[in-house]
Amino acid sequence: MLKSKTIKTITSKKIKLVTLVLLLANSILFAQGNHLKIEINPFFKTKVLKKDSWYVSKNNDSLQFSKIKFYLTDFKILTKEGKTKQLPNSDFLVSIFNVESRSILLENISYKTGDQLLFNIGVNEKMNTSGALSGSLDPANGMYWSWQSGYINFKIEGKSPSCSTRKNKFQFHIGGYKKPFAATRFKSVTITNAINNVLIIDFDIAILFDSIDISNLNQVMIPGKEAIEIADILPNLFSLNE
Amino acid sequence: MSFIIGIFICLGFVLVKNEEVFFEYPEYWPKPVYNFSKLSMTEEEFQLGRHLFYDPLLSRDHTISCASCHLQATGFTHVDHDLSHGIEGRIGTRNSISIMNLAWNTSFMWDGGVNHIEVQSLAPISSENEMDTSLAIIVEKLNKSEKYNSLFQKAYQDSLVTGQKILLALTQFVVMLNSYNSKYDKYIRNELGGKFTEQEKIGLKIFRNNCASCHKEPLFSSNDFKNNGLNVDSTLNDFGRMMVTKKPEDSLKFKVPTLRNIQFTQPFMHDGRFETLQEVINHYTSEVQHSPTLANELQEQIILTHKEKVDLLVFLRTLTDQKFLYNKRFSYPRETQTN
Numbered sequence: 387m388l389k390s391k392t393i394k395t396i397t398s399k400k401i402k403l404v405t406l407v408l409l410l411a412n413s414i415l416f417a418q419g420n421h422l423k424i425e426i427n428p429f430f431k432t433k434v435l436k437k438d439s440w441y442v443s444k445n446n447d448s449l450q451f452s453k454i455k456f457y458l459t460d461f462k463i464l465t466k467e468g469k470t471k472q473l474p475n476s477d478f479l480v481s482i483f484n485v486e487s488r489s490i491l492l493e494n495i496s497y498k499t500g501d502q503l504l505f506n507i508g509v510n511e512k513m514n515t516s517g518a519l520s521g522s523l524d525p526a527n528g529m530y531w532s533w534q535s536g537y538i539n540f541k542i543e544g545k546s547p548s549c550s551t552r553k554n555k556f557q558f559h560i561g562g563y564k565k566p567f568a569a570t571r572f573k574s575v576t577i578t579n580a581i582n583n584v585l586i587i588d589f590d591i592a593i594l595f596d597s598i599d600i601s602n603l604n605q606v607m608i609p610g611k612e613a614i615e616i617a618d619i620l621p622n623l624f625s626l627n628e
Numbered sequence: 629m630s631f632i633i634g635i636f637i638c639l640g641f642v643l644v645k646n647e648e649v650f651f652e653y654p655e656y657w658p659k660p661v662y663n664f665s666k667l668s669m670t671e672e673e674f675q676l677g678r679h680l681f682y683d684p685l686l687s688r689d690h691t692i693s694c695a696s697c698h699l700q701a702t703g704f705t706h707v708d709h710d711l712s713h714g715i716e717g718r719i720g721t722r723n724s725i726s727i728m729n730l731a732w733n734t735s736f737m738w739d740g741g742v743n744h745i746e747v748q749s750l751a752p753i754s755s756e757n758e759m760d761t762s763l764a765i766i767v768e769k770l771n772k773s774e775k776y777n778s779l780f781q782k783a784y785q786d787s788l789v790t791g792q793k794i795l796l797a798l799t800q801f802v803v804m805l806n807s808y809n810s811k812y813d814k815y816i817r818n819e820l821g822g823k824f825t826e827q828e829k830i831g832l833k834i835f836r837n838n839c840a841s842c843h844k845e846p847l848f849s850s851n852d853f854k855n856n857g858l859n860v861d862s863t864l865n866d867f868g869r870m871m872v873t874k875k876p877e878d879s880l881k882f883k884v885p886t887l888r889n890i891q892f893t894q895p896f897m898h899d900g901r902f903e904t905l906q907e908v909i910n911h912y913t914s915e916v917q918h919s920p921t922l923a924n925e926l927q928e929q930i931i932l933t934h935k936e937k938v939d940l941l942v943f944l945r946t947l948t949d950q951k952f953l954y955n956k957r958f959s960y961p962r963e964t965q966t967n
Contacts, residue, residue, distance in 0.1 A: 517746030518795035526791025
């Protein structure tokens with residue numbers, strides 16, 4: 387006789403119940419807690435960055451951007467006393483040419499000036515190996531590779547006459563979670579005053595294009611050495627504006 | 629006040645009752661690798677996944693479904709084509725793999741490029757040679773479909789279609805495609821219909837001596853990648869695992885596939901180069917190519933007499949599981965069927 391084991395799992399109704407209770411609990415806590423809003427302002431050097439406008443880099447490359455999208459995830463507060471407070475489910479997909487996505491609301495966090503805000507640029511290894519996720523991490527957002535599983539941390543697309551590619555396009559799809567080609571990068575900023583609970587972060591894409599030769603490096607679509615070269619520069623694109 | 633309303637909403641959900649499905653497998657098998665926590669394990673989610681699996685809506689021009697390349701009666705693989713055909717007859721670079729007992733896999737595809745069963749479907753959906761679309765487009769199409777709004781509502785108490793839900797529903801279907809009722813299984817369990825002939829017993833012995841180190845019982849596969857001595861097809865230049873890890877020591881290594889239902893899953897190997905099991909056995913006995921990454925298990929030549937080859941072949945046929953190949957629960961969902 388065949389004996390079989392069964393795998394017991396929570397049925398969907400129970401999951402619903404749990405989430406609702408959590409939601410209710412959350413809203414009660416929120417009223418007493420604190421929050422922090424992050425606004426990301428895109429620039430090309432001193433100019434405001436706009437879709438499909440022309441810019442010139444230090445290397446004299448004329449550049450136009452059609453898409454800049456990236457993940458900011460795993461937000462934490464590191465207090466002056468050295469304690470870390472993790473913010474659960476703080477995973478955001480920012481699309482530079484979509485105003486709403488440039489503003490990130492961190493709920494239920496308490497902080498003081500002098501504390502540090504830590505986050506990842508990209509998606510950590512665990513999330514890369516956890517199957518189908520939801521919300522900003524839903525693979526339907528177009529930031530996921532298919533034949534080789536994994537998130538695209540950072541997408542930059544546009545064109546430049548310096549690229550001798552089809553239609554002068556450059557495409558950087560930066561990602562990869564396996565060593566030695568793990569492309570997720572860490573960033574920290576010190577919260578100095580955060581007036582009205584708002585933290586303004588400047589994002590300057592020129593810093594990347596000033597430091598690479600796009601006539602040679604213009605198509606990065608898989609994890610590897612080239613992706614790492616670009617990933618190493620990405621944290622420098624973000625700076626606190628106070 | 630809002631808290632009280634909350635309680636009422638909660639109660640509303642408690643009243644929705646979905647039928648639970650159980651993941652069954654023989655108790656002497658290893659524990660599945662897959663952790664089922666994201667699945668709702670309900671009949672409704674299973675049926676939704678089944679509809680998706682058989683629906684050509686998942687391809688750009690509505691011509692190709694998962695089942696186009698993964699047919700039930702042939703162990704959910706594509707027969708008679710060495711390289712699977714997709715949209716507009718475009719030919720892919722690999723032969724489809726039979727899909728069964730997936731919960732025991734640590735990675736998917738011939739090169740292990742996919743790291744989790746829940747994201748496996750993204751590969752065919754977005755491959756130009758296969759379904760040539762994107763998950764975002766499918767989400768949009770399904771959100772416009774009354775049939776799917778109702779199926780998603782039943783499965784998730786929410787008619788809104790998301791990429792995650794599509795992937796989970798497909799997983800709920802494919803993860804249930806388990807095969808453990810072949811004559812071999814009955815022989816191991818001492819069950820009715822499991823009496824081996826002398827020839828089958830000899831065949832099993834030959835198998836255990838020469839093949840089982842890689843095609844491990846009871847799944848007849850393993851999660852390792854090995855070079856089993858096939859020469860490189862210069863028209864495809866497929867180096868297998870190395871394309872994922874970029875390590876030279878992984879050159880020409882491929883996943884060790886299951887041999888369950890092997891009688892029906894021709895053609896064989898990642899590029900479908902062999903039409904018959906005789907050719908496969910001849911490969912192992914006389915055509916193994918020596919190269920720096922050839923598996924240790926195959927360094928020494930396997931020597932089999934003609935009779936032993938036949939015995940081995942006869943044994944391989946005991947891995948056929950009719951109950952699996954003809955299980956109606958896994959077949960095309962006819963509209964009249966209510967469950």
